[in-house]
Amino acid sequence: MTSGLLLPLLLVLLGTPAPVAADRGLPDISGAVAAMAAAAGDLPPPALTAAAARAASLAPPPSVVRAGANGTAVISVAGSFHTLFLTLQVGTPAVAISAQLDTGSPTLWLSSALCKAGSGCRDKSKVSAWDPTKSRSVADPAAALAKPIQRRYGDGSTIECVVVEDAVRVAGATIERQPVCAATLMDFPSSPGEMGIIGLGPPQTQDPASLFDRLRTSFVESKVSFYFDRSVGTFDSSLGLVPNAGEVTIGTPNTARYKDDFLWVPILKNSSNWSVKLDSITIGQTRLTLGVETLLDTGTSLIFLDSATFDYVNADMGGKVVNGLYQLNCTKLKSLSPITFVLKGVSFTLTWDKQFFVLGGKYCVSIFTKQTNGGPTILGASFLRQFYTSFDYAASLIGLAQLVDNAPDQTIPGISKMDRSHAGPRARAHALPRAASLALAAAAAVVLLV
Numbered sequence: 001m002t003s004g005l006l007l008p009l010l011l012v013l014l015g016t017p018a019p020v021a022a023d024r025g026l027p028d029i030s031g032a033v034a035a036m037a038a039a040a041g042d043l044p045p046p047a048l049t050a051a052a053a054r055a056a057s058l059a060p061p062p063s064v065v066r067a068g069a070n071g072t073a074v075i076s077v078a079g080s081f082h083t084l085f086l087t088l089q090v091g092t093p094a095v096a097i098s099a100q101l102d103t104g105s106p107t108l109w110l111s112s113a114l115c116k117a118g119s120g121c122r123d124k125s126k127v128s129a130w131d132p133t134k135s136r137s138v139a140d141p142a143a144a145l146a147k148p149i150q151r152r153y154g155d156g157s158t159i160e161c162v163v164v165e166d167a168v169r170v171a172g173a174t175i176e177r178q179p180v181c182a183a184t185l186m187d188f189p190s191s192p193g194e195m196g197i198i199g200l201g202p203p204q205t206q207d208p209a210s211l212f213d214r215l216r217t218s219f220v221e222s223k224v225s226f227y228f229d230r231s232v233g234t235f236d237s238s239l240g241l242v243p244n245a246g247e248v249t250i251g252t253p254n255t256a257r258y259k260d261d262f263l264w265v266p267i268l269k270n271s272s273n274w275s276v277k278l279d280s281i282t283i284g285q286t287r288l289t290l291g292v293e294t295l296l297d298t299g300t301s302l303i304f305l306d307s308a309t310f311d312y313v314n315a316d317m318g319g320k321v322v323n324g325l326y327q328l329n330c331t332k333l334k335s336l337s338p339i340t341f342v343l344k345g346v347s348f349t350l351t352w353d354k355q356f357f358v359l360g361g362k363y364c365v366s367i368f369t370k371q372t373n374g375g376p377t378i379l380g381a382s383f384l385r386q387f388y389t390s391f392d393y394a395a396s397l398i399g400l401a402q403l404v405d406n407a408p409d410q411t412i413p414g415i416s417k418m419d420r421s422h423a424g425p426r427a428r429a430h431a432l433p434r435a436a437s438l439a440l441a442a443a444a445a446v447v448l449l450v
């Protein structure tokens with residue numbers, strides 16, 4: 001195994017930071033499917049119960065690491081509702097926990113035996129939870145008695161946790177004394193939530209429990225890149241986490257997954273998020289000038305637009321609201337107009353086949369939803385998965401490149417398989433101009449040592 005991950009001991013503990021309002025909201029999926037079924041006179045679908053979610057979390061899908069030259073780690077990850085989950089091991093004896101990879105928040109927190117309150121604590125009689133007061137590799141068990149810090153997320157989830165230093169095994173290597181926030185309270189708004197989040201906030205944020213603060217110094221290239229496998233469906237809530245739904249690469253981006261150059265967009269330096277300027281959205285012949293900040297957030301499933309913008313886009317698509325989701329008429333999908341996002345002068349287009357997902361095997365749902373209460377515009381995983389994306393910590397840039405694999409045919413419920421010949425020009429998802437000055441240095445061949 002490469003020793004590229006043996007990290008210098010470096011811990012900068014800041015004062016208790018203010019609560020963070022990251023965003024990773026997902027409307028109530030089970031409720032929406034039940035409502036769609038009721039409206040159509042169908043049998044109600046099975047809901048994801050808390051028990052099923054916990055059962056899934058008992059057997060976290062393994063994250064297989066393939067490491068290459070320069071300490072690049074290419075790691076397979078699981079998926080749920082388009083977002084990605086990495087399984088890491090924490091403490092001694094090691095406990096495996098699948099945690100969501102989230103560019104929309106800064107903190108690494110994991111469920112723990114310290115969890116005493118909220119809807120998300122595990123049933124401790126059945127589960128071997130990570131216990132930072134008993135782990136043999138914890139640096140200072142007394143740290144677990146500190147006053148918890150609080151994190152709030154855009155979907156209403158609240159976490160309270162204490163920062164401890166313990167061994168974390170990720171990407172095939174052990175990081176000693178990694179600061180991790182051990183959950184003491186996990187409160188989720190409706191459906192059962194995550195067992196942890198790997199916050200991957202941008203370089204200008206500082207957090208007492210940041211994983212990448214330390215990882216980034218260990219690789220030649222200070223980047224985290226994401227590949228979402230579009231042939232793997234992750235919207236069936238009864239399955240829990242779906243294995244092999246994508247890949248996260250730490251270090252040099254995986255050249256096997258993208259083609260042509262990255263298009264790099266600078267992030268807004270005045271924001272503490274991975275956010276960029278969204279100049280405009282064009283739908284059909286109409287261009288909506290926006291000039292707003294938008295988050296590029298792997299931890300949010302859908303695309304959140306402000307009310308006025310959303311209403312315009314949705315009117316064109318004909319979506320009907322059902323529990324915060326917008327149901328589309330499956331028979332009309334092929335006539336949806338292409339939608340183009342202009343980020344800092346560069347266009348990215350989603351054609352009709354990239355504007356919906358299927359719930360419960362039957363209901364077609366828009367990838368767009370409305371942001372309420374003045375929350376931010378978010379390009380979530382439903383957008384990001386159409387590209388190979390790379391978050392560059394050294395240069396404060398986000399790169400998008402074309403995927404090597406084609407989007408698979410989706411079956412439109414009630415209709416025959418998508419007929420590509422009717423799909424109009426299936427041109428590239430977006431035309432990436434050559435950004436010579438920003439092009440990657442000749443990418444190192446990624447030697448895969450499984």
Ligand SMILES: *[C@@H]1O[C@H](CO)[C@@H](O)[C@H](O)[C@H]1NC(C)=O
Binds near residue numbers: 220442
């Ligand atoms: C490491 O990566 C850099 C930049 O990606 C590349 O130029 C160099 O050849 C790589 N070195 C090795 C040993 O692969």
Ligand SMILES: *[C@@H]1O[C@H](CO)[C@@H](O)[C@H](O)[C@H]1NC(C)=O
Binds near residue numbers: 268272292293
């Ligand atoms: C950052 O600046 C942009 C314009 O340059 C503005 O739209 C945005 O609201 C600012 N964000 C914050 C968090 O101040």
Ligand SMILES: *[C@@H]1O[C@H](CO)[C@@H](O)[C@H](O)[C@H]1NC(C)=O
Binds near residue numbers: 020376
């Ligand atoms: C960016 O992050 C900060 C703190 O993490 C948060 O308060 C703010 O609302 C975020 N901005 C957006 C646009 O989400």
Ligand SMILES: *[C@@H]1O[C@H](CO)[C@@H](O)[C@H](O)[C@H]1NC(C)=O
Binds near residue numbers: 330332
């Ligand atoms: C969907 O569109 C078709 C074709 O226009 C129409 O016949 C059908 O009634 C619509 N279904 C619903 C549920 O609106």
